[in-house]
Amino acid sequence: MGRGEFEEIFEECLSALLEGRRSIEESLFLYPAWRGRLEPLLRTAEEIAAGLDEAPPHYVKERGLQRFLESARARRRLRQMLSPWAKEAPWWRWAPTGLAAVAVLGALAIMSATILAEDGQRLSGRASDSVSVKPYSATLVSTAAATSDQTPLERVQERVAVLEDAVRQGGPVEVVVLEDLEEANNELAAELDGPAEIGLIEQVAALSVASRQYELLQELQAQSSGVQARAVEASLAAAEEVLHELGVRPTPAPEATPSPEPTPSPSPTASTTLEPTATPDEGPTSTPPPTPTPAQ
Amino acid sequence: MSPSADVDGERAVVDAAKTGDEAALTELYRLYYPRVYRYILARMGNPYDAEDLTEEVFLRVLDAIERFQWREAPFSAWLFRIAHNAVISQRRKEGARGRSSPLIEALPVDSQGPEEMVENRLAINEIMKAAETLPEAQRRVIGLRFAAGLTVAETARAMGKGEGNVKVIQHKAIAKLREIFVQRPAVYGKRRV
Numbered sequence: 001m002g003r004g005e006f007e008e009i010f011e012e013c014l015s016a017l018l019e020g021r022r023s024i025e026e027s028l029f030l031y032p033a034w035r036g037r038l039e040p041l042l043r044t045a046e047e048i049a050a051g052l053d054e055a056p057p058h059y060v061k062e063r064g065l066q067r068f069l070e071s072a073r074a075r076r077r078l079r080q081m082l083s084p085w086a087k088e089a090p091w092w093r094w095a096p097t098g099l100a101a102v103a104v105l106g107a108l109a110i111m112s113a114t115i116l117a118e119d120g121q122r123l124s125g126r127a128s129d130s131v132s133v134k135p136y137s138a139t140l141v142s143t144a145a146a147t148s149d150q151t152p153l154e155r156v157q158e159r160v161a162v163l164e165d166a167v168r169q170g171g172p173v174e175v176v177v178l179e180d181l182e183e184a185n186n187e188l189a190a191e192l193d194g195p196a197e198i199g200l201i202e203q204v205a206a207l208s209v210a211s212r213q214y215e216l217l218q219e220l221q222a223q224s225s226g227v228q229a230r231a232v233e234a235s236l237a238a239a240e241e242v243l244h245e246l247g248v249r250p251t252p253a254p255e256a257t258p259s260p261e262p263t264p265s266p267s268p269t270a271s272t273t274l275e276p277t278a279t280p281d282e283g284p285t286s287t288p289p290p291t292p293t294p295a296q
Numbered sequence: 297m298s299p300s301a302d303v304d305g306e307r308a309v310v311d312a313a314k315t316g317d318e319a320a321l322t323e324l325y326r327l328y329y330p331r332v333y334r335y336i337l338a339r340m341g342n343p344y345d346a347e348d349l350t351e352e353v354f355l356r357v358l359d360a361i362e363r364f365q366w367r368e369a370p371f372s373a374w375l376f377r378i379a380h381n382a383v384i385s386q387r388r389k390e391g392a393r394g395r396s397s398p399l400i401e402a403l404p405v406d407s408q409g410p411e412e413m414v415e416n417r418l419a420i421n422e423i424m425k426a427a428e429t430l431p432e433a434q435r436r437v438i439g440l441r442f443a444a445g446l447t448v449a450e451t452a453r454a455m456g457k458g459e460g461n462v463k464v465i466q467h468k469a470i471a472k473l474r475e476i477f478v479q480r481p482a483v484y485g486k487r488r489v
Binding site for chain 2: 004006007008010011014015018040041044045047048049050051052053054055056057060061064065067068069071072073075076079
């Protein structure tokens, strides 16, 4: 009997062991001639399998799932935003590449200008002479001024991140946070409604953050009461206004009716509570109807 | 039991996930997350790295799933090739930073008691330490077969090798680990079968 034959038998016994179809003793009974070689290898394999049979922490798995689905949603929204342009003008698909190329060329031009200016200064040596070359400075404003110079979109993004953290941790969301968010949303809506041309990338970012905060606020609305509920409602209205300015009609989240028991193993019919609440007026929206089940 | 047993069902789920269907994406995640985590833990030896890298693997899946073709490999083989690349890339980064991945200090497994945790930790440490002496191909086969739960056929596709070759590598790896284990005091942990 050759070496290949033993490896076939060993693999057959190993697969049966790992899949729980047969114990080591049963395998040894089936192949008595190979007992001496099979047994130590199968015992070792059993120990390795037991040692590596490690379950990930439940909360890590669930947190990862939320991020995974949020990322999938963001990609879908971006696709939906770009698809009308892609149909009408196929060259739009190259827009991100074009923008990146322009940015790289711009950076190279600035670097060249800086190096040339510094060289000029160094070579001239006698700065007080006739030639005065100033090196290029990209930082025209101080850092403090820059941080206070946030755009409305950046303000909303920052506040939604705060809101997301608070909602995810299950902690209370202070009214002042909600009021701040409402104010930032109002500014963003005003900017979107204004005469200034908003770039495609900013529009996509605004859509993404507005949809997300809409979902978060809806989630929060279900748990709020009193002053906080009023603040949530006001923020929701402001978020709706932003979505409206972006040409998106938000749809209310379906009410979750928990099934009596969680589904331990996934099946093709399994689904989650997570469904985008903001769907564009136009464009593909081929998402299945939500059938919520509690997260495991 | 390998999830690949229900090939047709998985095919439908993967095809739906390619269109961005959230239910299908959730199902794939729930099906494969524990296996990818175990594989990465077996390769990296650190639960925190395993958590971060597993998350990263699934984000890479989102980027690439539209381009996945059934004719090239089963989904599991494709997925574990991504996981392998993530492990290699992480190792390279750590090498560049001069950091070696520490073995497990504490495993945050919520369903175990302290005694079982200690016993289990020793078992993994023992395996990890022994596996470090194996060549890369043997370590990869151990990770794919024992941690990820792939069949020999799936392992072969994930590694781009023949099934016969994988069986030989597997046999050598287990024989080598056996040699190492018998020279050390037995500290094996819980038994799966």
